[in-house]
Amino acid sequence: MSEPERIVSATRDIAAPAAEIFELIADPARQPSWDGNDNLHEAAAGQRVHAVGDVFVMTLTRGGVRENHVVEFTEQRRIAWRPSEPGQAQPGHLWRWELEPLDAATTRVTHTYDWSRLTDEQRIPKARSTTADKLQASLDRLAALLNRPGGG
Secondary structure, eight states, X not given: OOOOOSEEEEEEEESSOHHHHHHHHHXXXXXXXXXXXXXXXXXXXXXXXXXXXXXXXXXXXXXXXXXXXXEEEETXXXXXXXXXXXXXXXXXXXXXXXEEEEEXXXXXEEEEEEOTTOOOGGGHHHHHHOOHHHHHHXXXXXXXXXXXXXXX
């Protein structure tokens, strides 16, 4: 069996302005509503990301807690973070979102999971199970939230 790709991504054009989409991504309290991995349980309000170096805390569906260290940030365009257990070194995987406005009402969104630097052998099975289909599910859920009557 061949080794799976260690960088997976999915892209979708979403009928919403980049600013609206970015708010759903940059506000951790909103993330469980669109998570296609069904891995995110909740995050406290008031953790909206504003810059590289910000850290937000998320509780997972199985009860674990992750500190997410923001390593890339451009308002309304790009955000990426590296999760770790509280107070522990980052094991080396990264979640990235890139937004490209196509016009005033449509945005191309690319979601990437990069585990090419993952060092924790115990996390590799979970990393392998994070496929482009799961990333696409997050994009589809985002689109559904934004296309509801009344907006996002």
